[in-house]
Amino acid sequence: MTLDKEPEDKDVFMWSGTRYIDRVYVMQITTVDNTPPYFNISRYDKTIPDHSDIDFSIMDLYFNDTDYADWFDDIEPEYDDDPYFYYDTFSKSVHVKDELLHIVGEQNQYHKFIVWAEDSCYNRVTGTVTITTFNGPPTFPNLPKTTLISESKTGALYTFTVDDPSNGPDIITCEMLRSIPSSESHKFYLEGKTIYLNESATLNRDMIPEYEIVIACTDGTDTSETYLRIELTKDQSDSEAPPEFIQIESGLLASLTVTVVVVDTVTMYSMIMNSLVFVP
Incomplete structure (x- = not known):
């Protein structure tokens, strides 16, 4: 027998096929209970600074379902009036909703954010996210080493x-x-x-x-x-000033090999007086 439409729950069909003598056909159908979706809570402990910007994406948050062809009819936060966080159903992620709580002297603040999901067989599961916000310590933005x-x-x-x-x-x-x-x-x-x-x-x-x-x-x-x-x-004093140089008339020196040496004025004068060769 060939069915002309997809069978649904509790449908009854009259046999309209050809009977075969001495043949027996057995059809067994096995069903199992629909399993609820699940939420891997070990993945969802997050820590963020308490000065995180509004709409900052804290984490992705999604549910899983092992049943073939199941889908999620609805995913929503447990409390829409949470003062600090919200759930984006389109991107399936948790975001900062408003300026986060900050108390001087308290390093950390702890928040519980709950989201529930319901699959197409009306199984519902909730997921709890622990969000820790911490104080931002002082920073030195322009201090050189x-x-x-x-x-x-x-x-x-x-x-x-x-x-x-x-x-x-x-x-x-x-x-x-x-x-x-x-x-x-x-x-x-x-x-x-x-x-x-x-x-x-x-x-x-x-x-x-x-x-x-x-x-x-x-x-x-x-x-x-x-x-x-x-x-x-080091500060530069007058005694550490560069040495002075004097100019020597080339016509006064004869047959001398001249080597440039950096000396002070007094030493240079003494050297010249002791080594001058006068040419008539």
Whole structure:
């Protein structure tokens, strides 16, 4: 018998084929219970900074179903009024909804975001995402590792910049932890974001050619450390000025091999007076 349409549940068909004597046909159909979709929760623990932008995509989030030809009728967040996150059903991903919670003194905040899915056989499953947001510590965006400073410089030596990425931003305070060599720490102090040389202190490149200043800044929650290497440059005094040269009349010298030597004026004069050969 040939059916003229696809059979559906509880359909009844009258036999209309040719009967064959002494033949028996057996047809067995086996069905299994529809299995619900599943959610691999071990994949969905995410950590993001608490200053993440609105609409920032945190992660993909999707369900799986082992049943052949099943599809998902609906996927929605458990609570549409979640203040911080939302689920994009088109891209199947979780995004930042609004400015994230930030509390000075609390390094991390923890959130539970629940999404449920229902397949075409009305099986429903929920998936829970744990989202941890963390405080962004202070950063030093423009601080070089090394700067050159004249050994004669006094007062303010260098002013640096500190940024706090967290929403606020937080109030930042800085302190000088130490200098290297540590025996010279008394020469420097920090006021605000500026490194100063104490009034009674002096710098001498011949004695100590460089210093390393270690700085720590805190936003009330986290502390960031950095350093600045100060390399001293030598001041040029009059006694270190380039030597002077004098011009010698070529007609006064006879049969001399001249070698150019850099000497000072007094030495040159003595050499000339001792070696002049006068030609009549």
